[in-house]
Amino acid sequence: MKISLFTQILQRKGFPVNQASILLKQQQIQEHNYAAFLEKKKAEIVRYHSKENANYKHFIGNTNISEWNNIPIMTKKDFQKPLSLRLSNGYSKNNVYINKTSGSSGDPFFFAKDKFCHALTWANIIDKFGANGIDFNKSFQARFYGIPLDFKGNLKERIKDFFSNRYRFSVFDLSDAYLEKVLKKFSVKKFDYINGYTSSIVQFAKYLNKKNIVLKDVCPTLKCCIVTSEMLFEEDKILLETQFGVCVINEYGASELDLIAFQNPNGEWQVNTETLFVEIVDEKGNVLPNGEEGRIVITSLYNKAHPFIRYDIGDMGILDEKSTAKNTFLKKLTGRTNDIAVLPSGKKAAGLTFYYITKSIIEDTGNVKEFVIKQTKIDNFEIEYVSERELNASQVIEIEKAMTNYLEKGLKIYFHRKEKLTRSPSGKLKQFTSLVKQ
Template sequence: MKKKLLENIILPLGDQLTGGSFIKKLKYWREVCDLSQNELNNLQKEKLSKILEFASSNSPFYKALAIPHSSDPYEWLANFPILKKQQFRDHLSQFLTTNNFEGLTAITSSGSTGPPSKIYFNKEELSSNRALQILWWEWAGYRFGNSILQTGVNMQRSKEKAIKDKLLNTRYISAMSHSEAEILRELRLLQKSPRDHFVAYASSLYLFAKTSLDHGISNIQFKSIISLGEKLLPHFREAIERAFSCQVFDTYGASEGFLIAGQCSEGTYHIYSPHLIVEILDDQDQEVNPGESGRVVLTGLDNFTTPLIRYEVGDMAVKSKIQKCSCGMDLPILGEVIGRQTEFLITPKGKYITVQNVVRIMKHFPEIGQFKLVQEVADRIRLFYTTDEQIQEIDHSKILGMFEEIFEEPLGMEFNRVDSLPKAKTGKFQLIENNLGST
């Protein structure tokens, strides 16, 4: 009853009041899931042709490239250069297809591979992305009216988000500071007031599971758990499913507005091909063979405000050998996502510093390029960073002050300016490296 009320009356009314199209988009994306492989291919081809045509005519950056038009949009796409994050970040205004910012929403990327980027969406584009996210939740068994526990980084909820939390029966808690005592309080609350689904960063989910297992708490169970934002390592998944007696559904997206792949009930990562094109390329920018790993390059098919064509997101992934999933959906399949390895640092008072903590703090310091935190002893964290040559000095005290404000305790931090940071074997810069006990 509540599901019907929300989906047929309350949420459509909300769309009317805000000028959004969330419910309309959700129903559309649900229908797309039932399309055959041939229908999905035709839809993607049609949308690709439209975005290439629009971007080439309306985006100053792509207009200046003057890529020769082709009747085959895939041939046309192949002639576009690979777009690096730094290039996009430095020339954002040249990518935008409008000078009128009224009604647009700016989303800032996570900055996990360098300074964050800003992406603009109009209301329809934003509604489409939000609907796709809910669709992934529905793959995990979510239905409107189910209760949710969700972690996030911004506890200053806007009026619109507070209403959304209320309507969707969501309890929103901070992912920025997890201590064992804080997690135990949340677990005790879950024992008294259970929730149907837990939606959180992979690191948060693991810390909740680890604390639950360490303290012998075995009476908390969810219908499903949805992981986002970070790589879900195998031992994370094992601990989470053991602690909370349910399946974990992992999702893979990029905060530039790409919802790349989500797991179905069979555990397969399905690429949402009508929303984007995923290329997995080798060092010569050629598509890798099935079973091989390569760089993830994305072309968005839904954002006409800030079109991104052949955008290298900074991750590595494996091209799937599997062509068909037993779940019944004909959406293409993605193999393993290699990037976004996750570790934790530990404060003197036992709080966990996660990748999400770090990137959210460092977003406030755009003068810093890439960075990495290393912990080798319990009371000291070393921050290595790069910055432009013309910047003479970085105010380390401000960075330290923000870390200490978030974690509410003194931290021993050392700062090291370097020319470059070494890449991890995954091909990405590993933001956190915990070497406690290894020295």
């Protein structure tokens, strides 16, 4: 019943999850009418922001918004300015949901959702998890995510975990000693499913493989494993299924948007067409036919507080040829991957740990445009960043303290301000890279 209380808390905070669930049920439109429904929703959201959002109005200029393919594509750089300048009329920081992206692609920014849009995200998560046998009213989650280490931030997440019926494991320490403690928790707690960062969960599976242990034997209540935030490679999926003894479900999402695609019970990566419109485009922004690889561009159909219209999320992918307007499937995704950091003490940490370390430089001012972190030696880390102004002494000290707090003492951190950063052939930045032989 804890999630029921959590839902009630969301309702009291102004996030109408119950109404959002009703809307999703009402949207069970038949296939032959769905394309027209999507066209209507696309036109509504672009028309709304072209009138009610001054920043978006300036962005599109004199574009003829009645021609969808003419509407310019937004990138993360378009959002690297104070959030207050990007909100639509009638919205302020006091009446929206605010969060920040992880910066896993190297382009961090703050974003906002109106409260109904955020409620839709929760309703969608409950629906998609439910289709895979996860009951948010009852199922107990083993959570492999990061968590702030400051008292207030840590307490807030722990309270959310309690009301969301989940137990959180650290991704900041993936040493054998810690993973042994994780295994002991599975032996005494009746977890229903695992959810969290791909790389961290894979490290746990590798530990189990080394010990020749199948997790289902230790925790018989375990039903499935849902991985998110990073790419899941086929060999790692096989490892997870072997060592956990349960099915592995692949989730693809973005905090600023919603669930983008979620593996259905048939093993297909089904795209969320209820709240999003997903396109694949070439380098020039031309829409590609299903079956061809290109940039993933997404429109949030319900977010009135902040426009995400034809937004290039920074990933590459292919939509399956059999896709329709309503039933769209992701055939291939070339998305976010992060290395594992191995430290002088032997401790290991997930690459997404560096989101928590560097969040102090992800400012709402938009000063830091891009950043990447490289581990050049076992005790050496280099932070390369692009900014309007150089990081000041207090910011440098803050990051150095965070490195000690989240990782360990004695690490050397070097800061390099750059005019631009080196990108992959697909145009992506990898937030953390280790050059140390594992």
